[in-house]
Amino acid sequence: MEAKKRTCQVQLTADGRLKHFLGIQGLSQALLTEILDTAESFANMGEQAVKKVPLLRGRTVVNLFFENSTRTRATFELAAKRLSADVLNLDIKTSSTAKGETLMDTLQNMEAMHADMFVVRHADSGAAHFIASQITPRVAIINAGDGRHAHPTQAMLDMFTIRRHKGSFEGLKVAIVGDLLHSRVARSQIRALSTLGVEEVRVVAPKTLIPTGIDSLGVKVFTRLEQGLKDVDVVIMLRLQKERMSGAFLPSENEFYHQYGLTQSRLRLAKPDAIVMHPGPINRGVEIESAVADGPQSVILQQVGYGIATRMAVMSMAMSGQLQERSQ
Ligand code: CP
Helix, strand or coil: CHHHHHHHHHHECCCCCECCECCCCCCCHHHHHHHHHHHHHHCCHHHCCCCCCCCCCCCEEEEEECCCCCHHHHHHHHHHHHCCCEEEEECHHHCHHHHCCCHHHHHHHHHHCCCCEEEEEECCCCHHHHHHHHHCCCCEEEEEEECCCECHHHHHHHHHHHHHHHCCCCCCEEEEECCCCCCHHHHHHHHHHHHHCCCEEEEECCHHHCCCCHHHHCCEEECCHHHHHCCCCEEEECCCCHHHCCCCCCCCHHHHHHHHCECHHHHCCCCCCCEEECCCCCCECCCECHHHHCCCCECHHHHHHHHHHHHHHHHHHHHHHHHHHHCC
16 A cells, blocks of 8 residues: 555646656556546557647657567657657666666756656566656656566556557456566566456466465466456467566477467357457467458557557646646
8 A cells, every 4th residue: 555655646736637657556446537538539640641749749659678578669769759849768788877876866867958758668567666756757768668666558558458449447357368477567467457446357367376365466377278268358468578577487388379378269268249359469379370460350569659649648748747847
């Protein structure tokens, strides 16, 4: 409860508007819905002749990715450019971080260049919260994934995808399948799905990949894929996150695919109009069969596209809250 209160105090203005976007925990259904509705207003921008609105004109956004990324980094850059911001992508591999400069010094140097927003991906859980609360509180901080903790913009683009396909969250059964233990995406998705009012969130994984106490988040736990998939509306597959595994959690990838891989025949256990999602990157033949990833029920590439509109929504709302706070 205390952690929830602290995160809310840091990411919201006194009147409850976003000024940073650090995590889903503690955000209201009304605020999550406002993000989705704002994203909806940007959703068709990619098809327009001029793909720009002036909401962040004159503002400087710095992408700080201390961990690898394809989708998140690229869509944040496009989102910032479509909002007319000036965008700087700091290349961490060739930056002075390699000479031993601390995170705090790097960020304070960026702040000295009058940056207005940092988009941060970091291997340490809590990094975005620490930056927003302790290092640069007057720069809007957007969490682009921190350790195992949270990936809130991924969760919101996933919610956007579900609402676009299913119309609303009411009555939906959603199964999240795979490496729950190391997944920041799953933690954020579970919070968002619960807040938005789905009927049932299921998590499906071998016992070794289920975090202790996950049922306290209100999910139903399944260790057999066939049972977990039965009659669900949405299947979300997760990647085995080997970069965060420090021991042997599975006999082998082959064995994992044999028991938990989403194949065409297993997908038939879900509702006939179920959609298949995956935050990416996908590992074909490890968690998902190619025929499913590329099949008619897959919305995996749509998720990526919706990431731009969703990130535009979060960035514009946080910048607006941050400017309100700075003016007081
Ligand atoms: N979904 C996701 O975070 O992908 P990237 O690691 O490529 O950004």
